[in-house]
Amino acid sequence: MKKYLTLLYIIISSLSFVYAQKTYFPPLNSNAFWDTISPNSLGWCVDEIEPLYSFLSRENTKGFIVLKDGKIVLEKYFGTFTKDSIWYWASAGKTITSFLVGKAQEENFLSIDDPSSKFQGIGWTDCSQEQEAKIKIRNQLTMTSGLNDGIPDNHCLMDTCLQCLTDAGSRWAYHNAPYTLLEKVLVNATKQNINTYTQSRLLTKTGMTGLWYTIDFDNVFFSKVRSMARFGLLIQNKCIWNNDTLLYDSDYLNQMVNTSQNINLSYGYLWWLNGKASYMVPTLQTKFKGSYAPNAPSDMYAGIGKNGQLVCISPSQGIVLVRMGNTPSTLGEVPTIFCNQIWQKLNAVMCSTTYTKNENLNNSLSIFPNPAHTEINILNQVDHKNEIDIFDLLGNFKLKILNQNKIDVSSLASGTYLIKIKTPQQTITQKWIKI
Known part of the structure; x- marks a missing residue:
C-alpha cells in the first residue's frame, strides 16, 4: 500500500510539473535564446505563411511575432528593421498603464475609486468643482470621464481643454487626454518617475526593455518588438511570469480584460475586447453590432494603437500576436479593421476553417x-x-x-x-x- 501511494504521488507530481511547464517563458536576459516551435509541428498550413508576410509587407509592417504557449512560432522583420530595432507602441501602450494602475492600487498607493483630483489637484479640468469631483481614476481607465472629446485637440492636457460634456460614467468616448493624465496620477501617488516605476514593477521582472517618452502632449512607450511580445505573454498568463507573480489582485485582472461599463461592451481597462455583442470606435457615439474583429478568437483582447501597433492575446489558443509598423491602408486612430485582417490571414496559416468562411463572405x-x-x-x-x-x-x-x-x-x-x-x-x- 505504501509503495502504491508513493507511486501515485510521483505520477501526480509529474503531471503537475508537466502542466506547470505548459507555458514557456524566455530568459530574463533579453539577449538570451528564445525557444521556438515550428509551424509544421503544430500542423499549421505552412504554404499560407508567405501570403501572410506579403500582406504584412504591403501594409507597411516593420516587425511581426506570433507566440504559441510562449514559444516563437512566427517572427518576421521587414526592410532594415531588425529584432533589435526600437519602435513606438502608440495607444497600445495604454495596456501598460492599465497594469501599472492595478499594481499601484495593490501597493495601496491609490484606489481606482479615488477622485482623480486627489492626485492632480482641484481645478485640473475646466469643469465645475462638483462635476470634477465625480471623475474617478476608474473613469480614466474606462474612457468614461464625461469630458468633451470633440475639441480641436483632444490630446491637450491644459485645464481649458478639459471641458465637461456630461457627468462621469454616463458616456463612453475614446479620449486621449484623460488617459494620458493617468501618468500624473501614478507619479503623484507613487512618488516615483513613471520610467522608474515601470522598470521596477514590470521590465526587470519580465526581461522587457523600453522607455516612456513625452511627445507633444502624449506619453509614448518605445521598445523592441520582442518586449511587446513579452508583455503579451505576461498578461496572457494572468500577470505571472515563470512563477513570479507581478500582480496578485485577481479582481482587478479580471476587470481589466472584461467589459468595464455598460456603454461600450468591447472596452475593459484600456484593453479592447473581442467577442462582445457590440462595440464602439473613436469619434463616434454609434454602437455597432457584433465583434470588432470577427476573424479573431472571441476571447481575444488587444492593445491597439495608431498606425497599427498591436498586441493581441487569445488565452484559449495560447496565442500572442504582435505587429509594429507604419500606417496600414485601413486608417483610423484605433485600426480595428486592420487587426481583423491580420487575424484572417493568420487563421489561414493555422488552417482554421472559419478563415475560409469569413474570407469568402468578405470577398462577396x-x-x-x-x-x-x-x-x-x-x-x-x-x-x-x-x-x-x-x-x-x-x-x-x-x-x-x-x-x-x-x-x-x-x-x-x-x-x-x-x-x-x-x-x-x-x-x-x-x-x-x-x-
Whole structure:
C-alpha cells in the first residue's frame, strides 16, 4: 500500500510539473535564446505563411511575432528593421498603464475609486468643482470621464481643454487626454518617475526593455518588438511570469480584460475586447453590432494603437500576436479593421476553417464606386437581402435602405461616411466618401 501511494504521488507530481511547464517563458536576459516551435509541428498550413508576410509587407509592417504557449512560432522583420530595432507602441501602450494602475492600487498607493483630483489637484479640468469631483481614476481607465472629446485637440492636457460634456460614467468616448493624465496620477501617488516605476514593477521582472517618452502632449512607450511580445505573454498568463507573480489582485485582472461599463461592451481597462455583442470606435457615439474583429478568437483582447501597433492575446489558443509598423491602408486612430485582417490571414496559416468562411463572405460584399457622387452600388454575391445604414463620422444617422443594391446618395453632403451593411450571413462596416 505504501509503495502504491508513493507511486501515485510521483505520477501526480509529474503531471503537475508537466502542466506547470505548459507555458514557456524566455530568459530574463533579453539577449538570451528564445525557444521556438515550428509551424509544421503544430500542423499549421505552412504554404499560407508567405501570403501572410506579403500582406504584412504591403501594409507597411516593420516587425511581426506570433507566440504559441510562449514559444516563437512566427517572427518576421521587414526592410532594415531588425529584432533589435526600437519602435513606438502608440495607444497600445495604454495596456501598460492599465497594469501599472492595478499594481499601484495593490501597493495601496491609490484606489481606482479615488477622485482623480486627489492626485492632480482641484481645478485640473475646466469643469465645475462638483462635476470634477465625480471623475474617478476608474473613469480614466474606462474612457468614461464625461469630458468633451470633440475639441480641436483632444490630446491637450491644459485645464481649458478639459471641458465637461456630461457627468462621469454616463458616456463612453475614446479620449486621449484623460488617459494620458493617468501618468500624473501614478507619479503623484507613487512618488516615483513613471520610467522608474515601470522598470521596477514590470521590465526587470519580465526581461522587457523600453522607455516612456513625452511627445507633444502624449506619453509614448518605445521598445523592441520582442518586449511587446513579452508583455503579451505576461498578461496572457494572468500577470505571472515563470512563477513570479507581478500582480496578485485577481479582481482587478479580471476587470481589466472584461467589459468595464455598460456603454461600450468591447472596452475593459484600456484593453479592447473581442467577442462582445457590440462595440464602439473613436469619434463616434454609434454602437455597432457584433465583434470588432470577427476573424479573431472571441476571447481575444488587444492593445491597439495608431498606425497599427498591436498586441493581441487569445488565452484559449495560447496565442500572442504582435505587429509594429507604419500606417496600414485601413486608417483610423484605433485600426480595428486592420487587426481583423491580420487575424484572417493568420487563421489561414493555422488552417482554421472559419478563415475560409469569413474570407469568402468578405470577398462577396463590396461597395463601388468609392468615392462616389450621386449613386453607389452594393455588390452582394451571396444574398440580395440587405439592410444598409449610413452614418456621418459623428455617429449621426443619415439614411436607411432595405434590399437594394443601387443607392441614391445625391442628397448627402460631401464628406466621409460609415456604411453598415447587414445581410443574413454577416455585418460589415466600411468607410465611404461622398464627393
